[in-house]
Amino acid sequence: MPSNSALVDELRWKKFSVLNDGFVCLVDVMGDDSSIVQAARVSYGEGTKKVSDDRTLIRYLLRHRHTTPFEMAEIKLLVRVPMDCWRQWIRHRMANVNEYSTRYSVAIDSAQSTPAESWRTQAELNRQGSGLPLPTETGEQLTAEERHLHDESRRIYETRLAAGVAREQARKDLPLATYTEAYWKIDIHNLLHFLALRMDPHAQEEIRLYATTIGQQIVRPLFPVIWEAFEDYRMGGSSLSRIEQGVIRRLMSNAATSGKAPPYGNEDFMAVQDSTWLDLTRCRERDECRDKLIDLGLLRRE
Ligand SMILES: Cc1cc2nc3c(=O)[nH]c(=O)nc-3n(C[C@H](O)[C@H](O)[C@H](O)COP(=O)(O)OP(=O)(O)OC[C@H]3O[C@@H](n4cnc5c(N)ncnc54)[C@H](O)[C@@H]3O)c2cc1C
Numbered sequence: 001m002p003s004n005s006a007l008v009d010e011l012r013w014k015k016f017s018v019l020n021d022g023f024v025c026l027v028d029v030m031g032d033d034s035s036i037v038q039a040a041r042v043s044y045g046e047g048t049k050k051v052s053d054d055r056t057l058i059r060y061l062l063r064h065r066h067t068t069p070f071e072m073a074e075i076k077l078l079v080r081v082p083m084d085c086w087r088q089w090i091r092h093r094m095a096n097v098n099e100y101s102t103r104y105s106v107a108i109d110s111a112q113s114t115p116a117e118s119w120r121t122q123a124e125l126n127r128q129g130s131g132l133p134l135p136t137e138t139g140e141q142l143t144a145e146e147r148h149l150h151d152e153s154r155r156i157y158e159t160r161l162a163a164g165v166a167r168e169q170a171r172k173d174l175p176l177a178t179y180t181e182a183y184w185k186i187d188i189h190n191l192l193h194f195l196a197l198r199m200d201p202h203a204q205e206e207i208r209l210y211a212t213t214i215g216q217q218i219v220r221p222l223f224p225v226i227w228e229a230f231e232d233y234r235m236g237g238s239s240l241s242r243i244e245q246g247v248i249r250r251l252m253s254n255a256a257t258s259g260k261a262p263p264y265g266n267e268d269f270m271a272v273q274d275s276t277w278l279d280l281t282r283c284r285e286r287d288e289c290r291d292k293l294i295d296l297g298l299l300r301r302e
Pocket of ligand 1: 094197198203
């Protein structure tokens with residue numbers, strides 16, 4: 001595999017913008033696709049060279065969740081993130097972090113602002129999610145109020161500092177939208193885990209933007225073979241539980257008897273659902289199974 005040192009030089013310290021004033025940038029990288037191959041060949045022996053080329057080996061390792069070779073490469077980023085988003089980010093414990101101290105230094109004078117068209121309604125079904133955009137007139141008012149709140153809380157913060165209040169106490173009423181900065185170092189195994197969770201549509205849009213930027217702008221060029229396998233098996237892949245396989249088998253068996261061709265209707269799906277779902281009016285597992293079958297072209301979206 002070709003060396004990626006020229007690419008690293010090109011990417012290092014390049015700020016990729018996220019939100020109104022956030023960014024991610026690569027500080028350092030250790031290893032590339034070949035580091036994973038090199039580590040794996042220690043455990044599997046030189047013989048593997050004969051049966052699989054580097055790409056095939058990486059794809060095999062990722063497919064079968066042989067994780068330790070992916071811990072042999074690391075990246076270090078500098079990130080600038082609003083504190084509410086950082087609160088979700090920092091839950092990923094398998095990383096090394098050093099964050100800007102607002103006890104030691106004056107808090108960064110920048111808060112995440114929301115464009116008028118970017119306010120989202122509460123999702124109806126998913127209690128953790130967002131729904132449709134709010135009307136722009138409502139958004140304009142919310143954005144104006146947001147600006148007022150940010151300006152006012154900053155003014156109070158600076159008044160406290162001017163009055164001699166300690167920075168560690170003065171900061172307590174700054175909004176969660178205030179940006180923080182941190183160095184974040186993580187190995188590729190744990191980074192892929194972070195990206196799989198935080199690029200997923202279930203993650204909040206703001207952290208999804210950061211994860212997608214890291215993935216597309218930094219990981220993809222630096223680790224092209226790993227990225228391809230990650231997209232094929234992790235982001236673009238899907239698993240079928242024992243229960244879901246049972247549903248598909250019964251669906252196909254009924255179809256063979258009736259002679260119907262796919263896509264089948266919801267009544268066909270409900271007729272072959274798992275027995276444990278029968279008494280449930282709402283069942284998330286059944287909904288997820290239905291979605292998978294729609295994606296596979298076995299069911300119609302109704
Ligand atoms: C869509 C979404 C919604 C979420 N909602 C909530 C919520 O409502 N409330 C909430 O509190 N959190 C929530 N989270 C956070 C989530 O529960 C995890 O804390 C977060 O995603 C970090 O995942 P992790 O622990 O796998 O990652 P890491 O901390 O990076 O750990 C990686 C892996 O290392 C192993 N590991 C790490 N630490 C330990 C340990 N101490 N013991 C054993 N194994 C360990 C585990 O295998 C783990 O998967 C949400 C996350 C997502 C993506």
